Amino acid sequence: MNRTTLAICAFFGLALVLYWQVQIKRSEMALVVDTRIERPDFVADELHTTEFNKQGFVDSKMSAKHMEHFSTSNTTLFTEPVLLLYPQNGEAKWQITAEKATLEQNANQVSLHNDVIIDAIDIEEPLQSLETQQVTFNLDTMIGRSEEPVIIKGNGFLITGLGLFADLNAEEITLLSQVEGTYEPH
Missing domain, CATH: 1.20.5 (Single alpha-helices involved in coiled-coils or other helix-helix interfaces)
Structure with missing residues (x-):
């Protein structure tokens, strides 16, 4: 060679x-494997769940297209959730839908995000629907809060405002600022 x-x-x-x-x-x-990325402990599709209070009454019902639970943070993420709230051992009065939701079980509160719609279940209810982009509900007190723009539609009226405080047990909703409304009598 x-x-x-x-x-x-x-x-x-x-x-x-x-x-x-x-x-x-x-x-x-x-x-x-990157250990900084938290992986869900369990995942569910087409989830339906019911939560009861200490007296045995239904507190809330939730269904979702997809769910992921993280035990280290005790947080659950939902995709396309539908939440029914039962204030003070009563009948369900409100159905809440959104694109996303986060349930923080340590604080027992749920935050709903993106196209949040709160609909009255009873068609005789004067307030029929409420729309916003984000709202957080404490499931113990049934108090909801939002800092986003809000649109309230009812039988013959439309109200808009910025920010929301809602006490579902007392059946009171307060818009915090920039409130405008129109009323059309029947």
Whole structure:
């Protein structure tokens, strides 16, 4: 063999060894798991759940297209939730829908986000629907709060405002600022 052939063989051999080392490193990196990313402890699709209070009465019912629960933070994430709230051991009066919801079980509160709609279940209710982009409800006190723009529709009236305080047990809703409304008598 002459020197040129020997140099070419050595060059290709070195290239093969370097390629093999890169592939081994790439395989090792693929096996490394990022421990900073919290993984859900369990996941459910087409979820339906009912929560009872200490007296045995229904507190709330929730259904969702998708759910993920994280035990380290005691938080549950919902996609397309539908929440029925039962104030003070009564009948369900409000159905709440949204694109996303987060249930913080330590605080027993649910935050609903994106296209939040609160509909009255009873068609005789003067207030028929409320729309906003975010609202948080404490499930113990049935008090809801929002800092977002709010639209309230009812039988013959439309009210808009910024911010919301709602006490579902007392059946009171207060818009916090920039309140405007129109009323059309029947």
